[in-house]
Amino acid sequence: MASKPSVQPADAKQVKEWLDRNEILLVDVRETSEYEVEHIAGALLLPLSSFDPEVFPSLPGKKVVLHCAVGKRSEAAGKMLINEGHTDVIHMTGGLESWKAAGYATEVQLLPPDEAAPEKPVFLCPSPGEVLRNEYLEPLGISPMELAQRIGVLQGRIDDVLAGKSSVGVELSLRLARYFSTAADFWVHLQLEHDLERARHSMGEQIRQQITPRTSSL
Incomplete structure (x- = not known):
């Protein structure tokens, strides 16, 4: 075969x-x-x-x-x-x-300037909650309560992930992966990329100024 x-x-x-x-x-x-x-x-x-x-x-x-x-x-x-x-x-x-x-x-795309509104950073890596809501729950018609019941967690856990109040750890990643037939590390990798992008924005320049790569000092 x-x-x-x-x-x-x-x-x-x-x-x-x-x-x-x-x-x-x-x-x-x-x-x-x-x-x-x-x-x-x-x-x-x-x-x-x-x-x-x-x-x-x-x-x-x-x-x-x-x-x-x-x-x-x-x-x-x-x-x-x-x-x-x-x-x-x-x-x-x-x-x-x-x-x-x-x-x-x-x-x-160059957006028209809005002097009244403060400049906001542009993030390209969505949170696991955004991906879960926009690409799985809403298209499939699954409620947070139904998902929580199907994967064996409290609904509050799903609500917090959707709201960006809680991160996806390895256990939840495995549960979501089992239910939606994704790779086991799919959800935890989304979380990692999301967190790294925000960390780079908030403290990346500070870290670059404070730390000299070891290879540069040899």
């Missing part, structure tokens, strides 16, 4: 080369609000919250490459396509963050 195809990883450098040669269909599975802030030129927006593998577009002779903010949602979308019978599905590891880290350009 032939083995089932899997979602293939590709790094930002490889995706950039394919895109420059017009060999791929690049699909952004982040939400519309994220795409409007910043995106890769030429990427097609198909948010995971409304992702439908049955009507997924295809172009003859082109590979499909999915991407998101950090690579977790794109891999999940790729598995949905594989389950629907699609082949040659690829996702960009590290997502938009790795694309920018490699020095590649993005398109940024």
Whole structure:
């Protein structure tokens, strides 16, 4: 029996080369609000919250490459396509963050200035609660109470995660992964990327000024 195809990883450098040669269909599975802030030129927006593998577009002779903010949602979308019978599905590891880290350009929407409102930081890594609500509970019609009952936790625990008052630890990640058939570390990695992004914003510059890398002082 032939083995089932899997979602293939590709790094930002490889995706950039394919895109420059017009060999791929690049699909952004982040939400519309994220795409409007910043995106890769030429990427097609198909948010995971409304992702439908049955009507997924295809172009003859082109590979499909999915991407998101950090690579977790794109891999999940790729598995949905594989389950629907699609082949040659690829996702960009590290997502938009790795694309920018490699020095590649993005398109940024310039919003009109509002002098009355203070400048707010733009965050690209959503919290696990946002992903849980927007990409699982609401599309599937599952209430926080029902989810809590199905995975064996108190509803208050789910409410706190959805409100951003509580982090997702390894046990809750395992419970959510079991119920929604995601990778075991999917939810805890969302939490890690979310926390790291906010830590970089709040104290990243202070840390850079205070600490000299060991290799620089040798």
